[in-house]
Amino acid sequence: MDRYGDMFKRLNADNAGAFVPFVTVGDPCIETSEKIICQLIESGADALELGLPYSDPIADGPTIQAASIRARESKVTTAQCFELLGRVRQKYPQIPIGLLLYSNLVMSAGIEAFYKRASEAGVDSILIADVPLREAKPFLAAAEHSGINQILIAPPNASDETMALIGEHSSGYTYLLGRAGVTGAETAAEIPAAELVDKLSQYQCAPPLLGFGISKPEQVKAAIDAGAAGAISGSATVNIIAQNLDDTRTMLAQLDTFVSAMKAATQKD
Numbered sequence: 001m002d003r004y005g006d007m008f009k010r011l012n013a014d015n016a017g018a019f020v021p022f023v024t025v026g027d028p029c030i031e032t033s034e035k036i037i038c039q040l041i042e043s044g045a046d047a048l049e050l051g052l053p054y055s056d057p058i059a060d061g062p063t064i065q066a067a068s069i070r071a072r073e074s075k076v077t078t079a080q081c082f083e084l085l086g087r088v089r090q091k092y093p094q095i096p097i098g099l100l101l102y103s104n105l106v107m108s109a110g111i112e113a114f115y116k117r118a119s120e121a122g123v124d125s126i127l128i129a130d131v132p133l134r135e136a137k138p139f140l141a142a143a144e145h146s147g148i149n150q151i152l153i154a155p156p157n158a159s160d161e162t163m164a165l166i167g168e169h170s171s172g173y174t175y176l177l178g179r180a181g182v183t184g185a186e187t188a189a190e191i192p193a194a195e196l197v198d199k200l201s202q203y204q205c206a207p208p209l210l211g212f213g214i215s216k217p218e219q220v221k222a223a224i225d226a227g228a229a230g231a232i233s234g235s236a237t238v239n240i241i242a243q244n245l246d247d248t249r250t251m252l253a254q255l256d257t258f259v260s261a262m263k264a265a266t267q268k269d
Helices: 003-013 030-042 062-073 078-091 103-109 111-120 137-146 160-169 194-202 217-225 235-243 248-264
Strands: 018-024 048-051 097-101 125-128 152-154 174-177 208-211 230-233
Touching: 003 018, 018 030, 018 062, 018 208, 018 235, 018 248, 030 048, 030 078, 030 248, 048 062, 062 235, 078 097, 078 111, 103 111, 103 125, 111 137, 125 137, 152 160, 160 194, 174 194, 217 230, 217 248, 230 235, 235 248
Parallel strands: 018 048, 018 230, 048 097, 097 125, 152 174, 174 208, 208 230
Antiparallel strands: none
């Protein structure tokens, strides 16, 4: 099943882009995390990008680092995360589910074993934040063997050589960085020029989703106006969780409002 392909076909027919929220599985605990993930879907998320708790998330700013800390303090394990994802997949069979994580989590389990477990849980894609394209061969092989899309990152200053490699190996979608640095809603995305998106198309890369610094509906609209297929928002989503740790009902209500507004901004003129 090509859930990303089906999603992009549906969105093209609707003249819309994709909105993809990110949260860390297990934040702040397994029970609440499952409610959060289901709420994101019910509120209109087109796909999910999910992190697994990790001790040293070097590509993340303080907001998402704190999410990992909360999950680890709740003694959340990778096995519990996969069990949760399996339940979400059963409940929502069509939505694309992606993991964004770090290589140590994969390698400690064994690359093939990790990808197999992810596939069994219903995961559609894996993006490994700390593996450059030139070192991705074993991960690409495991992804192909397990039927998972290996998501590749296109930085704002990507060379033609990098673009060509992304075009050769990308599937699912391409993670287009809105700016350099670490994740965070505090620093606005530098929306890519249309020519960068055009270059991704020229090299037949998978559809680009813009990430890093996306926190407002107008940024989603600007990303889509620039030619991106959609936008990913992480820190802004996780901030809502962090601000409502003592009130799950309010947390879910605010997530609903946020996702609904971000999704509404994906409609093309």
